[in-house]
Amino acid sequence: MNASKLKKQIKKNWKQWKRRTGTTALCVIVVGMAWWGLHLSEKVQSLLNSKPQIAVETLQYLQNSSDDGESKDDRYFLQRLNDSDKDHKVVFRRSYVCGQEEQLLGKMGFKNISELIHKNPTWIGHLDHNGDVWLIESISDLSPVCKQKAYMSMDADGNLTLYEGPPKKEKVLKTFFQLDINSMESTLPEDVLKELYDGIRIQDIDEYNSVISTFSDYAREHSANVMKRTN
Secondary structure, eight states: OOOOHHHHHHHHHHHHHHHHHHHHHHHHHHHHHHHHHHHHHHHHHHOOOOOOOHHHHHHHHHHHHHTTTTTHHHHHHHHHHHHOOOOEEEEEEEEEEEEEEEEEEEEHHHHHHHHHHOOTTTTTEEEETTSSSEEEEEEEEHHHHHHEEEEOOOOOOSEEEEHHHEEOOOOEEEEEEOOOOOHHHSSOHHHHHHHHHHEEEESSSSHHHHHHHHHHTTBHHHHHHHHHHHH
16 A cells, blocks of 8 residues: 555545544533433422421512512511411401401411412412411492491491491491581481481492482582592
């Protein structure tokens, strides 16, 4: 074999060896990265598992709360609840425009309480000074008791007042504003005034709003201004 052919053969063998070496190195790198990735994944999983489970659940829930658009007050309440690290007496309250209902749900920990709030986004939770949890749902309606027993009338000081039962029993539920009696007596029919004095039966939210709207025209100026500020 002459020098020229030998040189070509050597060059050819060198290129083949470089390709084999490069392929082998690449395979080693890929296998190494895969092993390291698996090892790293196991380490991360181990790290997560080593954290207290309640802290992980809290982080996940608060993140979900933020994504769902829950208020800062809700998240602050849940954080306080988790920080207390104990079971709480839980009371559920339905708060109506007129009246309320309460139900004792028993003792619960953070996880169960947070699940209740997550499933019922209209509920508002807070801790009272005794460490009891109150879950409150506000309902724009009259309670069943109010629908059965509510009356609207005027108290001894001339205030439009909501009563549970006939006004003579004086079981006051809510006081609204002071009425201008002289103005009412000069403009309203006598039978309307008599009905107000005796008590106007209120059976649903429409009647409730209608009576308040009607007699707000006869609210004294100071009372009317108070109503505007509170609305």
